[in-house]
Amino acid sequence: xxxxxxxxxxxxxxxxPFEKKQNILGGSASFFSVASSYLTDVNVIAVVGSDxxxxxxxxxxxxxxNVDNIIKKHGKxxxxxxxxxxxxSDPQTLNTELGVFLDFKPSVPHIFKNDTLFLANxxxxxxxxxxxxxxxxxxxxxxxxxxxxxxxxDKLLQAIKKSDIxxxxxxxxxxxxxxxxxxxxxxxxxxxxxxxxxLKRGSYGATLFTDGMFFMIPAYPLENVVDPTxxxxxxxxxxxxxxxxxxNLSDENLKKALVFGNIMASFAVESFSIDKLLSIDxxxxxxxxxxxxxxxxxxxx
Amino acid sequence: xxxxxxxxxxxxxxxxPFEKKQNILGGSASFFSVASSYLTDVNVIAVVGSDxxxxxxxxxxxxxxNVDNIIKKHGKxxxxxxxxxxxxSDPQTLNTELGVFLDFKPSVPHIFKNDTLFLANxxxxxxxxxxxxxxxxxxxxxxxxxxxxxxxxDKLLQAIKKSDIxxxxxxxxxxxxxxxxxxxxxxxxxxxxxxxxxLKRGSYGATLFTDGMFFMIPAYPLENVVDPTxxxxxxxxxxxxxxxxxxNLSDENLKKALVFGNIMASFAVESFSIDKLLSIDxxxxxxxxxxxxxxxxxxxx
Numbered sequence: 001x002x003x004x005x006x007x008x009x010x011x012x013x014x015x016x017p018f019e020k021k022q023n024i025l026g027g028s029a030s031f032f033s034v035a036s037s038y039l040t041d042v043n044v045i046a047v048v049g050s051d052x053x054x055x056x057x058x059x060x061x062x063x064x065x066n067v068d069n070i071i072k073k074h075g076k077x078x079x080x081x082x083x084x085x086x087x088x089s090d091p092q093t094l095n096t097e098l099g100v101f102l103d104f105k106p107s108v109p110h111i112f113k114n115d116t117l118f119l120a121n122x123x124x125x126x127x128x129x130x131x132x133x134x135x136x137x138x139x140x141x142x143x144x145x146x147x148x149x150x151x152x153x154d155k156l157l158q159a160i161k162k163s164d165i166x167x168x169x170x171x172x173x174x175x176x177x178x179x180x181x182x183x184x185x186x187x188x189x190x191x192x193x194x195x196x197x198x199l200k201r202g203s204y205g206a207t208l209f210t211d212g213m214f215f216m217i218p219a220y221p222l223e224n225v226v227d228p229t230x231x232x233x234x235x236x237x238x239x240x241x242x243x244x245x246x247x248n249l250s251d252e253n254l255k256k257a258l259v260f261g262n263i264m265a266s267f268a269v270e271s272f273s274i275d276k277l278l279s280i281d282x283x284x285x286x287x288x289x290x291x292x293x294x295x296x297x298x299x300x301x
Numbered sequence: 302x303x304x305x306x307x308x309x310x311x312x313x314x315x316x317x318p319f320e321k322k323q324n325i326l327g328g329s330a331s332f333f334s335v336a337s338s339y340l341t342d343v344n345v346i347a348v349v350g351s352d353x354x355x356x357x358x359x360x361x362x363x364x365x366x367n368v369d370n371i372i373k374k375h376g377k378x379x380x381x382x383x384x385x386x387x388x389x390s391d392p393q394t395l396n397t398e399l400g401v402f403l404d405f406k407p408s409v410p411h412i413f414k415n416d417t418l419f420l421a422n423x424x425x426x427x428x429x430x431x432x433x434x435x436x437x438x439x440x441x442x443x444x445x446x447x448x449x450x451x452x453x454x455d456k457l458l459q460a461i462k463k464s465d466i467x468x469x470x471x472x473x474x475x476x477x478x479x480x481x482x483x484x485x486x487x488x489x490x491x492x493x494x495x496x497x498x499x500l501k502r503g504s505y506g507a508t509l510f511t512d513g514m515f516f517m518i519p520a521y522p523l524e525n526v527v528d529p530t531x532x533x534x535x536x537x538x539x540x541x542x543x544x545x546x547x548x549n550l551s552d553e554n555l556k557k558a559l560v561f562g563n564i565m566a567s568f569a570v571e572s573f574s575i576d577k578l579l580s581i582d583x584x585x586x587x588x589x590x591x592x593x594x595x596x597x598x599x600x601x602x
Contacts (some may be wrong), residue, residue, distance in 0.1 A: 085323060181524050203503055205519055214596050216518045218506055223482050255599040267469050286602060293601050298556040300594050 002041035002066075003244050004112040005032045006130055006148055007233070008101060009046040009070060011058075014227055014272060015197040016088065018054025021227075022174040023057045024273040026080060028120035028143070031230035034236025038285055040244040042243045043112050043132035046067040049077035049100045061280065069109065075100040088225050095278045108133040116244045119163070120233060123154035141165035141240055143232070149176045154286040157301045160194035167236050182207060182213075196254065198239060198261070202230050208258045213251045213293045215217075216257060220232055231265040235276060238264030241274045263288045303342035303367075304436050305413040306333045308373060308421025308534070309402060309433055310347040310357075314382040315499050315528055315573060317389065322528075325574040326357045326382060328442070329421035332531035335578045336538025337362040339586055341545040346370040350378035350401045360579065370410065376401040389526050390503055409434040417545045420464070422446045426457035432463045439548075440464035442541055445535070450477045462494035468537050471502045483508060484515075486530060497555065499540060499562070503531050509559045516551045518559060521567035521593055528573045532566040534577060539565030540576040566588045 005028075005264060012026030033042045043066040052072060060067050075287040076099030081157060082091035104126060113135040119127045121143045131140070142163040148156050156176075160166050166189055177188040186197050186209040197209040239261030246253055261284055270276040306329075313327030334343045344367040352375060362366050377400030383392035405427065413437040420428045422444045432441070443464040449457050450473060461467050467490055475481060478489040487498050487510040498510040506519040540562030547554055563585055573575040596600075 070467060182522065182525055206521075214522075215599070215601075216596055218517050221483065221508075221515075221517060223484055252600055256602060261600055289602055294600065295517055296597060298516070298518075298560055298594065299553055301527050301557060301590055 001041060001113070001244055001247065002178055003036055003106065003116045003240055004043045004045060005029050005036075005118040005120060006106050006108075006126075007032060007118075008078050009044070009048050010078040010080050010101075010140050011052070012079070012229065014229055014274070015083040015094075016227055017084065017086050017228070017289065018103055019272075020129045021272045025059075026229060026273060027078065028122075028233040030060070030231075030274055031233035031268060032118060032120060032237040032276045033060060033065045034063055034188060035234040035268065036244070037065050038280070038282060039238070039241030039260065039263075042066065042241075043069060043115070045106045045108065045112075046074055047071045047100050047104045049073060049075045052077045059274075064279070073100040073103075077101075078184075082229065084228065088228050091103070091229070096270075097183055101241065114138065116240060117141070118236060118240055120236070121148070121161070121168075124148050124152045124159050127159040128155060128162075130161065135171060137242075137247075139164050139243065141167055141236065143167045144172065145169075146172050157192055160189070165196040165240075166192075167198040167199065167200065167232075167239070169232065170199045170204075170207075173197075173199055195206030196249075198236075198260035200235055202228075202231075206235065206258055206262060210251070210252060210254065213253075213254070216256060217262055217292075217296065220236060220262050220288065221295075222266060222270065225269045226276075228269050229272075230268045230274070234268035235261040235265040238262070259286075259289060259292060262294065302545055302548065303344060303413070304337055304419055304541055305344045305346060305409065305419045306330050306337075306421060307346045307407050307409075307427075308333060308419075308423060309379050310345070310349050310353075311379040311381050311402075313352070313380070313530060313574070314396075314410040316384040316395075317528055317532055318385065318387050320573070322529070324374040324437065326360075327530060327574060328425075329531075329534040330359070330380065331357075331575055332534035332569060332578070333419060333421060333538040334363055334366045334533040335575045336569065337542030337545070338366050339560065339565075339581070339583060340539070340542030343542075344370060344416070346407045346409065346413075348372045348401050348405045349510075350374060352378045353378045360575075364579070364581065374401040375405075378402075383530065385529065386575065389529050392530070407431055417464070417541060418442070419537060420460070420542055422443065422449070422475075424501060425449050425460050428460040429456060429463075432460065438539075440544065442467050442468055442537065442551075442585075444468045444537060445472050445473065446470075447476055450522055452492065458493055461490070464495065466499065466541075467493075467495035468499040468501065468533075468540070470533065471500045471505075471508075474498075474500055496569045497550075499537075501536055502533070503529075507536065507559055507563060509555060511555065514555070516556050516559060517574045518563055518593075518597065519565050521589065523567060524570065526570045529570050531569045531575070535569035536562040536566040539563070558592060560593060561586075562591065
């Protein structure tokens with residue numbers, strides 16, 4: 001029982017209308033691994049530059065995350081600079097420096113080749129290379145972003161075909177499929193070969209599609225959103241973490257997994273970087289799960 | 302068991318990016334009364350002009366709606382012209398002609414003075430005049446809009462104080478209270494004197510606040526939204542209709558009532574005017590209720 005995540009470990013500068021933070025830990029693999037670490041074992045495959053502060057490695061280690069495959073290379077760590085507007089939704093990218101991430105050639109150690117795999121938002125060519133390395137993975141989940149949909153749609157479609165779960169933003173699903181309705185978009189993505197589709201909807205919540213089931217939840221309501229960065233990867237971490245923990249793809253379990261994703265995303269956005277995610281524990285997660293169930297449960301007529 | 306609704310019966314011109322309709326039945330009382338007619342008896346108090354087509358009266362009558370207090374006066378019927386953008390949310394008002402609605406002085410017949418009362422979005426001065434006419438109403442629910450919040454906040458606050466349920470859009474709640482967080486906004490509205498608060502959130506769904514309970518639901522997912530006009534009033538019709546039908550303000554019942562509101566709003570937006578609302582029946586409503594429950598229900602951990 002373990003998940004291997006392949007994605008970015010980054011250094012971010014983030015600006016919201018209320019606060020500005022420089023040189024904080026970011027990246028899809030960082031958020032994903034911390035979020036899922038509460039639910040299962042996690043191995044990170046990533047690359048950082050020689051400027052990367054080892055304290056972050058120690059922080060991930062303290063969550064029992066396997067960091068042996070975060071490779072340090074000569075050069076700069078992937079750097080992202082983003083700015084959020086008052087609506088705290090899609091950020092404006094002010095600067096991106098790929099640094100050592102430009103030559104990221106992930107190599108999957110043999111002992112991970114049968115694990116659950118999460119391919120975070122990276123170049124579909126790399127996603128395909130990783131997929132070729134796997135032996136008999138329990139489950140493969142894939143994320144992407146509008147940039148790859150526009151630049152490498154063919155390769156992305158190949159990666160979707162080889163995956164079980166496709167996790168994507170609603171707006172990206174529309175871009176990918178050319179469909180406005182989420183139902184029509186999901187139908188097309190099933191035709192691409194995905195077996196389970198998770199549409200993340202930001203402050204609207206999330207929806208889940210399987211061949212025979214549709215499930216939707218609102219976002220966990222928060223008094224104060226500090227920084228939305230990493231919400232989607234934390235969501236994926238909670239979702240896949242719970243699935244890997246239980247090893248069960250029943251409808252009921254997938255629904256609960258989506259709620260775990262929702263809960264982990266809600267923690268992620270309550271602070272900059274992974275700070276809030278680091279401060280929680282199993283009880284806090286279960287407590288928020290129960291609260292969410294109470295505020296959404298109603299009896300049948 | 303009956304609800305008296307006081308609001309507008311209007312003639313609308315509606316433009317969406319896909320279609321344009323002229324001279325169709327609109328108005329808060331029209332949508333509310335048809336939506337609630339599936340759940341309880343409804344009396345409408347409204348005014349129309351001499352240009353008003355009696356066929357609409359017959360249509361409401363066919364739903365067993367008491368139309369005896371829709372008064373026809375010399376002059377023009379209230380006319381609204383609105384245009385929706387591709388996001389199908391807040392419409393742009395192109396034209397408003399109050400016509401006979403300008404001198405609307407609703408008089409509540411004695412037999413309605415102990416009913417449940419819905420004061421749709423009208424001048425708070427008129428809402429207060431109606432409240433003074435009531436004897437011992439079972440329940441009073443109040444709606445409003447940004448125009449009255451800006452122009453007559455004092456009078457609106459008096460009307461809220463005299464009501465049990467305040468039904469309002471999320472953005473209007475923010476405008477009214479000056480609070481961004483819906484929780485802080487609800488706290489303030491409780492201080493104004495409301496006992497139950499329904500925040501309508503458009504395509505985000507709806508939330509319900511009582512002294513001890515918070516409940517939220519996503520919007521019913523639709524393949525095709527034709528015209529959002531009347532969604533809020535249809536929501537109120539389903540919500541209050543179910544409460545009036547059951548006569549029970551328990552938490553469980555209020556939650557179900559919110560779902561009925563959601564369901565009636567989902568039907569309303571699937572056509573222009575009240576067309577879709579007219580075409581449904583109890584089975585279709587219960588079917589959509591059950592479907593919605595299936596797509597939002599998950600087990601506890």
